Amino acid sequence: MSALTQSFILHFGEMGSKWGFNRTVGQILGLMIITEEMINAEQIAKTLSISRGNVSMALKELQSWRLVKTVHIQGDRKEYYTGIGDIWTMAFTVMEERRKREVEPTLTALRDVLLAEATDDKDKYAQQRVKELHDLLEQASVWSDEFQKMDAKNLQRLVKLGTGVGKVISIKDKLRKK
Amino acid sequence: MSALTQSFILHFGEMGSKWGFNRTVGQILGLMIITEEMINAEQIAKTLSISRGNVSMALKELQSWRLVKTVHIQGDRKEYYTGIGDIWTMAFTVMEERRKREVEPTLTALRDVLLAEATDDKDKYAQQRVKELHDLLEQASVWSDEFQKMDAKNLQRLVKLGTGVGKVISIKDKLRKK
DNA sequence: CTGAACTTTCAGTATTTATTGAAAGTTTAA
DNA sequence: TTAAACTTTCAATAAATACTGAAAGTTCAG
Numbered sequence: 001m002s003a004l005t006q007s008f009i010l011h012f013g014e015m016g017s018k019w020g021f022n023r024t025v026g027q028i029l030g031l032m033i034i035t036e037e038m039i040n041a042e043q044i045a046k047t048l049s050i051s052r053g054n055v056s057m058a059l060k061e062l063q064s065w066r067l068v069k070t071v072h073i074q075g076d077r078k079e080y081y082t083g084i085g086d087i088w089t090m091a092f093t094v095m096e097e098r099r100k101r102e103v104e105p106t107l108t109a110l111r112d113v114l115l116a117e118a119t120d121d122k123d124k125y126a127q128q129r130v131k132e133l134h135d136l137l138e139q140a141s142v143w144s145d146e147f148q149k150m151d152a153k154n155l156q157r158l159v160k161l162g163t164g165v166g167k168v169i170s171i172k173d174k175l176r177k178k
Numbered sequence: 179m180s181a182l183t184q185s186f187i188l189h190f191g192e193m194g195s196k197w198g199f200n201r202t203v204g205q206i207l208g209l210m211i212i213t214e215e216m217i218n219a220e221q222i223a224k225t226l227s228i229s230r231g232n233v234s235m236a237l238k239e240l241q242s243w244r245l246v247k248t249v250h251i252q253g254d255r256k257e258y259y260t261g262i263g264d265i266w267t268m269a270f271t272v273m274e275e276r277r278k279r280e281v282e283p284t285l286t287a288l289r290d291v292l293l294a295e296a297t298d299d300k301d302k303y304a305q306q307r308v309k310e311l312h313d314l315l316e317q318a319s320v321w322s323d324e325f326q327k328m329d330a331k332n333l334q335r336l337v338k339l340g341t342g343v344g345k346v347i348s349i350k351d352k353l354r355k356k
Numbered sequence: 357c358t359g360a361a362c363t364t365t366c367a368g369t370a371t372t373t374a375t376t377g378a379a380a381g382t383t384t385a386a
Numbered sequence: 387t388t389a390a391a392c393t394t395t396c397a398a399t400a401a402a403t404a405c406t407g408a409a410a411g412t413t414c415a416g
Contacts, residue, residue, distance in 0.1 A: 002298070002301055002304075004296065007287070007294075008288075008291050011287040011288075015280070018198070022373080022374065024374075033311070034308065036300075036303045041392090041393075051375065051376045053377065053378090053393095077392060078391085078393095079393080102196045106189065113182055113185060116182045118182065120180070122183075123182050125212070126183055126213075129211050129265065130212065132265040228405075229405065229407065230363085231364075231405075231408090232404080235365090235404090238364085255362060
């Protein structure tokens with residue numbers, strides 16, 4: 001493995017742990033991103049100097065995140081792996097999975113709090129704040145849904161609107177007037 | 179503490195650990211969100227049944243995230259704490275801090291990889307993928323910057339555009355034609 | 357100054373999370 | 387049906403992270 005690859009993968013491992021998965025999972029994902037060919041579990045273990053068992057667990061995790069594809073190569077009994085699509089698709093897949101795993105359960109918990117009987121003023125205040133939080137997260141989910149429906153090309157166009165976020169609001173007003 | 183409060187705080191603690199800080203920090207933030215009054219470190223420790231030292235560490239952490247305000251109350255030597263502004267402001271503050279802590283260092287690391295000499299084809303492929311990732315994260319930072327410049331009211335308006343994300347793209351095209 | 361009232365620090369400990377590798381399970385060519 | 391080639395599981399262990407509480411530090415009224 002070249003020094004360039006090495007440093008990327010090490011950093012990506014750390015980065016991974018910030019994004020919801022552990023170091024090993026991050027490193028494998030990083031390896032797949034910068035490797036054009038498909039790779040098998042054995043190669044991964046050797047390249048990253050980790051145990052075969054660990055690779056198995058990590059691949060399972062990556063599959064649950066819908067970030068890797070499995071492929072069978074003619075005349076080889078091993079399973080081969082590669083990352084799904086391009087970087088944009090991956091990034092939005094990670095976002096969507098995080099929403100499912102983090103926001104969804106939180107929304108459920110918040111709804112429970114909202115359904116509970118608020119007797120005193122303190123509870124009423126608490127419930128109102130929880131309502132605000134709930135609405136915010138629900139709105140975020142709406143966005144995420146919309147993104148999910150778009151393809152990589154359009155996602156890219158939308159995100160590159162970036163420098164005009166301010167404008168978007170005034171556009172909204174214009175739309176309303178139609 | 180009422181059962182309602184209790185369940186909210188327990189969940190918020192777990193949620194916190196998904197958002198970049200630990201359980202205790204999450205619980206304190208949760209407590210502040212649903213408590214109208216300012217509270218002092220002693221009260222926090224007692225309410226959440228954690229040690230005084232732990233509260234001190236957690237408050238320091240919350241301050242580094244710019245999520246709490248400190249206030250001195252006339253005739254009391256203790257320091258009092260409360261959450262900054264409304265839920266929307268908090269949410270975007272968390273996003274901005276996460277960007278600073280996670281995306282920023284990653285961008286730096288990716289730039290280093292891009293500056294390295296790519297000798298063989300494998301390295302060239304790797305570099306190209308890293309370039310894609312770099313550009314994506316940089317674009318995300320542009321968005322984050324824009325958000326940071328807006329006030330809570332406008333953020334809310336923008337996010338509620340949600341259901342029209344698809345439209346925004348076609349609007350962009352119209353704008354261009356003007 | 358002094359010392360009471362508070363806050364912070366940090367070494368030791370507890371808890372949680374990740375990793376290994378041997379054993380068990382699965383698949384397939386012959 | 388067998389056994390070689392592979393994958394998965396999981397108990398034991400290692401590593402990382404969080405928490406406590408006593409000691410050290412800070413601030414301020416008198």
